[in-house]
Amino acid sequence: MQEGVSPKPSINPKALRAKAKPQPSPAEWVAMIRQGDTQALSRAITLVESSAPRHRALSQEVVDRCLPYSGDSVRIGVTGVPGVGKSTFIESFGIYLIENTGKRLAVLAIDPTSSISHGSILGDKSRMTRLSASPRAFVRPSPAGGSLGGVARKTREAMILCEAAGHEIVLVETVGVGQSELTVHSMVDCFLLLMLAGAGDEMQGIKRGIMEMADLLTITKVDGENVNAAKVARQRYLNALHLFPPTASGWTPPVLLSSAVTGAGIDSVWSEIVRFVEHEGAGGFFDARRSKQAKAWFQETIENRILERFHSQSGMRERLQFLEERVMRGEIGVRSAVDALFE
Numbered sequence: 001m002q003e004g005v006s007p008k009p010s011i012n013p014k015a016l017r018a019k020a021k022p023q024p025s026p027a028e029w030v031a032m033i034r035q036g037d038t039q040a041l042s043r044a045i046t047l048v049e050s051s052a053p054r055h056r057a058l059s060q061e062v063v064d065r066c067l068p069y070s071g072d073s074v075r076i077g078v079t080g081v082p083g084v085g086k087s088t089f090i091e092s093f094g095i096y097l098i099e100n101t102g103k104r105l106a107v108l109a110i111d112p113t114s115s116i117s118h119g120s121i122l123g124d125k126s127r128m129t130r131l132s133a134s135p136r137a138f139v140r141p142s143p144a145g146g147s148l149g150g151v152a153r154k155t156r157e158a159m160i161l162c163e164a165a166g167h168e169i170v171l172v173e174t175v176g177v178g179q180s181e182l183t184v185h186s187m188v189d190c191f192l193l194l195m196l197a198g199a200g201d202e203m204q205g206i207k208r209g210i211m212e213m214a215d216l217l218t219i220t221k222v223d224g225e226n227v228n229a230a231k232v233a234r235q236r237y238l239n240a241l242h243l244f245p246p247t248a249s250g251w252t253p254p255v256l257l258s259s260a261v262t263g264a265g266i267d268s269v270w271s272e273i274v275r276f277v278e279h280e281g282a283g284g285f286f287d288a289r290r291s292k293q294a295k296a297w298f299q300e301t302i303e304n305r306i307l308e309r310f311h312s313q314s315g316m317r318e319r320l321q322f323l324e325e326r327v328m329r330g331e332i333g334v335r336s337a338v339d340a341l342f343e
């Protein structure tokens with residue numbers, strides 16, 4: 001060891017001090033979030049994402065206390081198959097929003113693949129770097145781990161915290177695979193579907209149901225040689241939409257053309273969202289949708305809690321496995337096996 005250089009302590013004293021710092025109280029959390037302290041918002045979301053039982057009560061209280069300050073935003077879901085251009089679109093759209101509406105923006109993501117494969121479709125790219133650098137944007141990648149239901153709960157609560165922090169537009173991005181579109185649809189005011197002009201619908205995994213859920217569609221990458229194909233595709237999508245039954249509110253989803261690269265049409269996506277929100281608001285459909293979502297979330301949470309309780313009973317795993325094997329061997333009927341479980 002060099003003379004005069006004191007040996008490094010094995011524990012960094014700074015880390016110790018950081019550890020000793022007491023956890024803020026729920027009221028302190030809310031005050032920091034409401035002041036627009038981005039770091040506090042980020043840490044509060046981490047708290048909400050934590051599955052540790054010791055964080056449960058605190059995070060629940062922080063969310064409850066933020067609830068009265070939440071809800072005053074437009075929640076927009078953005079979906080489309082991988083490669084359609086979601087992150088590029090959100091970056092371009094986000095910067096447009098910040099520069100032209102004066103509003104603050106939060107971008108959240110739902111990526112069920114991150115919990116299933118531990119590799120993430122959304123998370124592995126360096127994403128939205130310009131947007132992330134803006135002080136008026138808050139970009140948060142998808143929470144890792146847990147079931148889609150768990151990720152959904154975390155995203156919903158993160159949304160409440162972002163709104164309490166003064167973010168007036170929340171974008172929730174999802175990969176167009178599996179059930180994640182349904183999940184995002186169940187938490188937003190407006191569902192935007194991004195589509196490609198060239199690829200066939202089968203290629204895009206566009207199921208009828210997804211198109212039917214969309215409040216707005218935009219064809220992406222409408223630049224260069226793509227422009228003509230996009231116009232043809234637009235007409236095709238309009239025809240397809242025409243076959244769906246009209247929505248309760250009487251809204252007809254527009255099919256827009258946009259390019260995240262040239263910025264063409266990005267403004268019309270926003271003006272159409274504004275038109276949609278006004279249309280839905282005037283008929284009471286905007287609030288009705290939110291109430292319905294809250295009710296569904298409540299019911300879903302009850303079901304999850306019941307399942308959790310059921311599975312956490314002592315010896316349940318062994319009993320389940322034992323009966324499952326007997327069911328598989330045909331030794332016991334399913335209903336009798338269930339009766340045995342509930343005894």
Ligand code: GDP
Binds near residue numbers: 082088221
């Ligand atoms: P995501 O998987 O849906 O998030 O798609 P990305 O945003 O990562 O985009 C996929 C690819 O399409 C990337 O290579 C982008 O550069 C490209 N891309 C995205 N938007 C546009 C656009 O508006 N015009 C053109 N020409 N390319 C685009």
